[in-house]
Amino acid sequence: MEFKYTHEIVEGKWQKEWKKKGIYKADNKKGKKFYTLVELTYSSGDLHIGHWFAWSAPDVYARFKRMQGENVLFPVGGFDSFGLPAENAAIKRGVHPADWTERNIEVMRKQFATMGPSFDWDREVITSRPNYYKWTQWLFLKLYDAGLVYKDKVNSNWCPKCKTVLANEHVENGCCWRHPDTKVVQKKVEQWLVKITDYAERLIWKGPASAKGFSEAGWPKAHKEGQNNWIGKSEGVLVQFPISGFQFPIEVFTTRPDTLPGATFLVLSPEYAQSLIKLVPQNLEKRLSKYIEDSLNKSEQDRKREQKTKTGFDMGILATNPVTGEQIPVFVGDYVLSGVGTGAIMAVPGHDERDLAFAKEHGLAVKKIKPDKALWQKYPKSVTYRLRDWSVSRHRYWGAPVPIIYCSDCGTVPVPYEELPVKLPRDVDYNPTGKAPLATSKSFVATKCPKCGGKAERETQTMDTYVDSSWYFLRYIDPKNSKAPFDKKLVNDWMPIKVYFGGSEHVHGHTLYARFITKFLHDQGYLKSDEFALKRVNHGVVLGSDGAKMSKSRGNVVNPDIEVKKYGADTVRTYLCFMGPHENAAPWAREGVEGMHRFYQRLWRLFNQKPVGVDTGKMRNQAVQRVTKDIESMRFNTAIASVMEYANHLKANGSSKADLITLAKLIAPFAPHMAEEVWVNVLGQKFSIHQSQWPKFDANLAKEEHSVVIIQIDGKTRGQLIIDNLQLTKEEVIKKARNNEKVSKWLKDKKIKKVIFVPGKIVNFVTH
Incomplete structure (x- = not known):
């Protein structure tokens, strides 16, 4: 037996064998189901080291649970393949987005295979293929039928470079997430929205357990707090401030009615102020209109970020404080947002630092008062949420067409379910112009009305990719079903996901939308659970060797293909798990990966030494106990440290065959290729180690x-x-x-x- 481990030969050999034998396929009929998943991968073109980091630990966990006897569903890294980045990349290269995307998927699929993952390769989903987006359109129609979808012309984040609407979570520091040098502007745009606000209260994390017994303990505290803050529930009262010479009052939502006697002015959002512009003295109207226009051109983030300066404009109208009877001035301020409360705030500068700063800036009265708790009972109670309705349509090409038809006689008509999918045409000019590219395809636009059979036109907007990824975990369970998005019995056998791995950046977007869609499908009778995942594990970030974020300009990017070729997939996988806690950021260190490579060479020599009859039962039980508990707790780095400690003990004191069998099983989740080679060709065991039983420990012996x-x-x-x-x-x-x-x-x-x-x-x- 050769004493140098040659990963170049071993890894490819076992990858082919695993796929050929289908040892990682989940059994829909077998009991004790365990569904674990990593977030859908974007089809960017190649896997970087961050992909490997995101997938290595979850694969370790899936292998571990499989060896513990669970019927594990760990689907292949499907592809979130619609969206602006693919469209922009295709335009830049002069190729069709569909061709660009399929080429990327083929490359990434091959790269995934080199990792040696325990995927069920038969359960791939690709969101840009008709057999998937047919059911995304089905979901849209279900929401439409339930009265949760509507079209409106709303003030939206608009990227001048992408020439499309951006969701709030895609605006970073006032700029487009894809073009950091491009300022986002506000523009009135017709778009389709989903009433996620109808579910605001149900989406709030309530505490340790929900009313239906769902434990919230499996989700990170920061994740839950982030979503609750995004939803922004406030409990207070509605107070009406009459306006001199006008029949309608200004309605204010406040969480502090007890401070009403100290309110010395009101500040309205620019959107609210627009409705009162005719009440303004003529000499102010032009300047006020200009202030409102400038304010509305700013992104919401910019308006919030500029709170320190507290810009405002005196509208020249007076309101009456309903408690004191005093007349107080009304201002418009760009920092007041229309979607928060009523879009109007009462200012109490004697008891609020921000109001005091505004009052000083504009020379307004400041009153110190004693809060009056009795005022809580005087006004109607109200609850507001900061959460906005979900904008789900885009004026770009590469997305699932919105399944709506417009008829001059029948109005807005949903596409019948039996006519899905509404396929994306190829005869389209998809260069960004600000208008929907699908409108350039005559063959697509012209259609017949499903109701009257007369001439009609199709909707030319496409859906945002967050709709695609809001339900994909259900399709993995039944990916080849052509009659329904999934089989109800099958999906309820597997759901909810036991452990869902992903990035902490998806607090406000993907995971919130997935929770909403799950609750909606639960209400529609498709799902028993109204939460899609019992446990969430967020991963950290791999930094460059200099401790900085990886970027081509810094020259600190790590190419996983090169690392795998040099050291082998087992070494790279294990090192990524060993760098530090899975949820933390950690730098890629050359000496670290080389050290891990040397460790596996030493391990190979240890496995090939002749076993001796020594009793290491205590140490063996301790090693199994530590590794088991650490993997269960997602402490992958300390689990590897325990494996190393056990291996060093065996090297120094000798090992029995029982020790080597145990050691092979302990490294199997981390180094699946070496473990298989040792199991079959060194220890002479039956293929496959990954279908063998995880070692048990005696707690008394392990003490x-x-x-x-x-x-x-x-x-x-x-x-x-x-x-x-x-x-x-x-x-x-x-x-x-x-x-x-x-x-x-x-x-x-x-x-x-x-x-x-x-x-x-x-x-x-x-x-x-």
């Missing part, structure tokens, strides 16, 4: 006989104690710690008020 206990006084370490775990009680350990010669001198003449005892770890004497 440490001795522990090092740190002794502290008021949190400061003063000594340590080596104790016998099997014999000493808590009281005996505390007594020994107190009498320790290095500690007793620090306790002299001091009164111990409290003893903090952590078994096997710490004794802390608190004296003050």
Whole structure:
């Protein structure tokens, strides 16, 4: 047997064998189902090291659960293949977006295979193919039928370079997420919206468990808080401020009605102020219109970010404070947003720093008052949400066509379900002009009305990619179904997802929309659960070796293809899991990946040594216990450290065949190729190690006989104690710690008020 491990030969061999034998296919009929998933991959053209980082740990986890006897569904990295980036890239290269996308998918599929993932390759979904977007259109129509979809001309984020609407989450620092140098402007655009606001209350994370028993503990606290803040629930009252000489009052939502006596002015959003422009004195009308126009041209982010300057314009009209009867001035301010509350705020400068700054800037009255809690009972209670309706349509080509038809006689008519999919035509000029490219295709636009059979035209807008990715996890369960998006029984057998891996950047977008669509399909009777995932694990970021974010301009980008060719997939996978906690950012270190490569070479030599009859049962049980618990807790880096410790022990003290079998199983999730080679060709076991049982441990055998206990006084370490775990009680350990010669001198003449005892770890004497 050769003592140098040749990953170049081994890895390709086993990848072919696994695929040929279909050992990772999930069984729809077998019980004890376990669905785990990584977020849909964008078909960008090639896999970078970040993709490997995002997928390596989840693959480790899927393999681990499979060896524990679970019927694991871990689908292939499907492709989120519609969208602006693909369209822009295709235009730049002079190719059709469909051809560009399919080429990218082919490249990325091959790259995925080199990772040695335990994918079920039969469950691939590609969102830009008609057999998928037919059902995205079906979902749109279901929302439409439920009264949750409408078309409106609304003020929208508009990218002058992309020439399309951007969702709020795609505006970064006032610029387009794809063009950081392009300022986003506001533009009135006709678009399709979904009433996600109808689900605002249900989308709020309530606490440890929902009313239906769904535990929220599996989702990161920051993720839940981020979504709750985005939804922005506020409880307060509605107060009407009459306007002199006008029959309609200004309605204000406030969470502090008790401070109403201190309200000395009102500030309206530019949108609200537009409706009152005819009340303004003539000499102010022109300047006010200009202020409103300038404000509306700013993105919402810019308006919020400029809160420090607090720009405003006195509208020259007066409102009456309903509590004091005083007349107070009304301003328009760009920092007041129409979608928050009523779009009008009452300012109490005596009790709010931001209002005080505005008052000083404009020379307004400041009143100090005593809050009156009785005012809470005087006004109607109200609840508002910052969440806006979801804009789901775009004026670009590369997306699923919105399945709507316009008839001069029948009006707006949804495409009948049996006529889906409405396919994207190829005879389109998709260069961005600001108008929907589908309008350039006569063969697409001209159609017949499904109701009267007369001449009609198709909707020319396409759907945003967030619609595609809001339900894809359901299609993975039944990807070849041509009669429905999924089989209801099958989908409810697998759902909800047990563990959902992805990026923390998807707090406000994808995961919120996926939760909404799941709740909608639950209400429609398709899903039993109204949450799509029980647990969410967010991954960190791989930084360059210089500790900075990877970028071509910095020259710190790591090409995974080169690394795999040099060191092998097992080394790269394991190193990515070993760099640090999965949720943290960590730099790629050349010496680190080389160290991991050397470790596997040493491991190969260890496996090829002749076993000796030594008893390492205790160490073996401890290793299995640590690795098992660490993988379950997503502590992949410490799991690998425990494998290394066990391997080093065997190298130094000798190993039995039982040890080598256990060691092979422990490395199997991390280094699947080497583990398979060792299992079959060194240890002579039956193919495949990945279908073998995960080793069990005896908790009693795994117990440490001795522990090092740190002794502290008021949190400061003063000594340590080596104790016998099997014999000493808590009281005996505390007594020994107190009498320790290095500690007793620090306790002299001091009164111990409290003893903090952590078994096997710490004794802390608190004296003050």
